[in-house]
Amino acid sequence: MTSLRDAAMTSKAWPFEEARRLLKRAEARDKDHVLFETGYGPSGLPHIGTFGEVARTTMIRRALDLIGDIPTRLVCFSDDLDGMRKVPENVPNPPALREHLQRPLTDVPDPFGTHESFGAHNNARLRRFLDTFGFDYEFVSATEFYRSGRFDDVLRRAAERYDDLMAIMLKSLRDERRQTYSIFLPIHPETGRVLYVPMKHVDGADGTVTFDDEAGREWTLPVTGGNVKLQWKPDFGARWAALDVDFEMYGKDHAANTPIYDGICRTLGGRPPEHFTYELFLDAEGHKISKSSGNGLSIDEWLTYAATESLSYFMYQKPKTAKRMHFDVIPKAVDEYHQQLRAFHAANDPDKRAANPVFHVHSGDVPQSDMVVPFTMLLNLASVAGAEDKDALWGFIRRYAPDASPEANPQLDRAAEGAVRYYNDFVKPAKVFRLPTEAERAALSELRDRLRGWDGPVDDEALQGVVYEVGRDRFDPMRDWFRALYQVLLGADQGPRFGGFIALYGVRETADLIDRAMAGELVGNSAAV
Template sequence: MSDHPHRDIAMQAKAWPFEEARKVLAHVGGKKPEKGYVLFETGYGPSGLPHIGTFGEVVRTTMVRKAFEQISDIPTKLICFSDDMDGFRKVPTNLPQQEMLAEYLHKPLTEVPDPFGTHESLGHHNNARLRSFLDSFGFEYDFVSSTETYKSGRFDEALLKLLAHYDDVMKIMLPTLGAERQATYSPFLPVCSKTGHVLQVPVVETKLDSGTIVYRDHDGSLVETPVTGGHCKLQWKPDWAMRQYALDVDYEMSGKDLIDSVKQANRIQKAMGGKGPATFTYELFLDEKGEKISKSKGNGLSLEEWLTYAPQESLSLFMYNKPRAAKKLYFDVIPRMVDDYLTFRGKVAGQDEAQRFENPAWHIHSGAVPQEKGSVTFGLLLNLASVCNAQDKETLWNFIKRYDPEASAETAPFLDGLAGYAVRYYQDFVRPSLKYRLPTEQERPAFEELKGLLEKVDREISSDDLQTEIFTIGKNHGYENLREWFKCLYEVLLGQPQGPRMGTFFTLFGLEASLDLVNRVLAGADLSAQE
């Protein structure tokens, strides 16, 4: 045992962020890099707005960073790098002033006017949106602009190094391209001094002594320009490798679709004399049909949609779970993620340090897991909303307070938020799919016994004891598989094939209200028509 028992426990943790953290520690040789810290990077293309994938990459990288801080005293930084010097290739259909923007095609994004009129350029506008997005989730990061870094000269040394290995880079990149692209490809994209366009033109000569390239312009003339000082930008794969080299990035993750790009960037770095960062490849999301999510198809679930129906913590849990496995990202996964999060959060108080390191809630909250009294699950709130056709969360609070008199929106803000999410989710997804039915003649005797139980049972009975009584009714009426009895209750009383522990539900809904519900069913009432 070392002098750091806490660190020893963290070094043994099996949770994937700790596995990655140990990989990073090995990558830097177990000691502080010359720059004084371990650098984690995430990248962003600011031609569009931040999305659920942006959140996933930053939250997962943060989980690894925070795990690293448990196993080492080496300082850390996380940068979010915006490739805002990239050329404006096409006008996104969701932006205003389409005709005006079309006049600025091929210019760096930071030279394209902001169609919203709030920032000095479209690149600056989208960078501001990114920072606001990251800040809203409480991420700790340093923002780095490609334009500023190129123009400040911070990349100059690395750009000259890449120029010195120009032929090596071409040997790496050309086999990955089609014949037509090979004919004009160069890792350097000159910024035209006349038009300001980021040019994709063939380079006819490299001059290492002067740090310049000579390229053939579209009009056929030869132009010489420095590769430094923002006069050139790199194609994105060499750019990725160059900036990792220049900034000495120690860790970066990316999606499965970029596996080949990671390999090429790593080869370019080695050609330049760098070793490249430790990397992690995560799987891409699937839609409910198991097909890859695509922006053009619009078959995915957006970040805004998830956060309309559930808290950020549930989305963080979805991102934490099995990042190397392809997961379906659609509305039906939301309730389970919320309740799984509540379960993990509830276990923290009773766990020792080793157990907490394996608990997803520890990683979601970087160790500072909040505690809030309350045992009402999201699934239970959804069922409650169904039965009383809730239009607002105040309706649910009327029942919650009866179930737990000490609970309130002030003392249980997370539960209060869940009640609002549950009403929205019920109204938009559950309500349209409800299919109530009446009990069959064979099922009616069991419902009559349930009615009798609710009439006579002690009003102070615990939800566990009430569950046992309901369980017994099923056995009394010949249900060999008790799941069938509960499925019957769900279909008749809740209009769906799955549901909560009925003892807990009846306790929350109230025994008198539950008795009234059973009486209405036995009287042949159509619960689907309830208001």
């Protein structure tokens, strides 16, 4: 029988495709490990796109661990020596930061008052986010990297090969920008600001740069020891050369710069890594998520409503397709994740298991799903039950699945808690009920009567059959019947498989709900039904 490792060698799942590329690279090089890198610009609070980059990189790393025998490492590099070019909108007391513009982020005071600098604060947030998901990574601060001397050899080489590096950069710049551009950004010895000034002279032999500051004073500084930093594009390629990076993924907005990054890396004596370009994350309006403006979802916001694994699952899906990251995607992601858990354990074929997203979410150690009720069904249950906490939902869940409990079904218990929060925050304010039409009223009356006289099993399929029979001769197409059920009874345009909803909520309770809807008690009452 085919082993999982054999299946991985031919699987079309994108982490395995990337892992096979890396395995070929590793076999051609005399290295004792494969180094993955992910970069982070801490100019604002970390956002969910940062998590996505690390999660996807980790999926490839774990895929390589399965098919290869070479050790792997992941470095998360924070460009915290970058000058603060604008004050973020989503921090306390933004005006207090204005006097620190252009200073390295690790020299800017922390507006939250919890860390020694704004850069340190954002780095701590990033690490906390990554630790929440159990990522195995090494954190590297650009400030420490420059100031400790770890970057000195590459910086000296950059001074020696300055003209070659400038030639790469100048081809990508407009004429006016070329006149003042330098790959080196000196850090002013007195003001501590990162200066965007032209170089009067770069001495490759001495490893120094000479420039005039904004006041016209001339300075000469060594390129080593954190006295200068590289512009961000040269810095990208220089890091690859300094660390000997084998793999880095980045967003589509970087794709046009790939030849620049590669050229910088080669000129500095390195070999460019394998690349993977992913599409960008968008907010509800289709705008790119920005860490400085704070639009889109944050990791903490996702975790308010759903478990971490559902977010990892969302990140796995079609990384080369743009994704809208807003609250509406959460219920679908939760239910699809649990569907894939069940499919993984139902499949004995290693090829199918290797292609299943949850294999990559869990690095092969895939748990069983205990979600006997889908998340979207829990939302509808929260609606009709007027649930204010998860205990209200558990009364219905236990009747539907007597063996279920918060202790035996921790995933379901977490989902019930998240569903109540999600319902109250997003579904409840948007619910709009309507009265039924005469044709719908006749169908609802028959459904109510059949439910009141029901003596069959409280079974999803049996009850779905009743719902279908009532609507079959009255509605064409049938979706008009189900839309009526959702709009009249649930205050929504879409909803669950209605037989399953009846089984969960209760046959008698659903009949009572129909009576309340036809009496007009639900119309205009979006807060509770």
